[in-house]
Amino acid sequence: MHRKLRKLVSAEGGHIDRIVVCPHGPGDGCECRKPAPGLLYRLARHYRSDLAGVPVIGDSLRDLQAAARAGARPVLVRTGNGRAAERALDGELAATEVFDDLAAAAAALLLE
Numbered sequence: 340m341h342r343k344l345r346k347l348v349s350a351e352g353g354h355i356d357r358i359v360v361c362p363h364g365p366g367d368g369c370e371c372r373k374p375a376p377g378l379l380y381r382l383a384r385h386y387r388s389d390l391a392g393v394p395v396i397g398d399s400l401r402d403l404q405a406a407a408r409a410g411a412r413p414v415l416v417r418t419g420n421g422r423a424a425e426r427a428l429d430g431e432l433a434a435t436e437v438f439d440d441l442a443a444a445a446a447a448l449l450l451e
Contacts, residue, residue, distance in 0.1 A: 341358050344358075357382065357385065359371075359378045359381055359382060360378075361373070361377070361378060373399075373401040373402060373404070373405040374400070374401040374404035374405050374408065375405065375408070376405045376406075376408040376409035378405070379395065379405055379406065379409040379411060380409060383409075389410075390409045390410050390411040391410050391411070392410075392411070392412050393411045393412060394411070394412045394414050394444075394448055395409070395411045395412065395413060395414065396414045396415075396416060396441065396444050397413070397414070397415065397416070398415065398416050398417075398418055398419035398420045398421040398424060399419070399420045399421075399424050400424045400427055400428075400432070402415075402424075403415060403424065403428075403432050403435055404432070407431050407432060412436075413432060413435045413436075414435065414436045414437075414438070414444055414448075415428070415435050415436065415437045415438070416437075416438050416439070416440055416441050416443075416444055417437065417438070417439050417440065418439075418440045418441065421437075425437055
């Protein structure tokens with residue numbers, strides 16, 4: 340799957356530098372399975388970067404919750420599970436930016 344993803348992105352002129360995954364099951368109680376922010380913290384350590392305000396694009400509430408818990412900027416796309424997630428936005432996620440798809444989110448972020 341990751342090889343195919345990289346190939347598709349490359350065909351459009353993009354590049355994926357790093358992919359991180361959680362190998363644990365839902366009941367394992369790890370810190371890397373979303374909505375826990377562990378994977379985002381791992382990326383921050385790798386890139387020696389602070390996550391404050393960094394856009395994290397996802398299509399599920401768990402993606403957005405992980406971003407918020409890491410101090411990042413949750414961004415929702417309506418593709419995949421995104422439409423269902425959009426209907427459930429409330430509380431800390433009520434002001435989440437929402438875009439139709441990844442291309443629209445990326446275009447908006449590039450304008451900043």
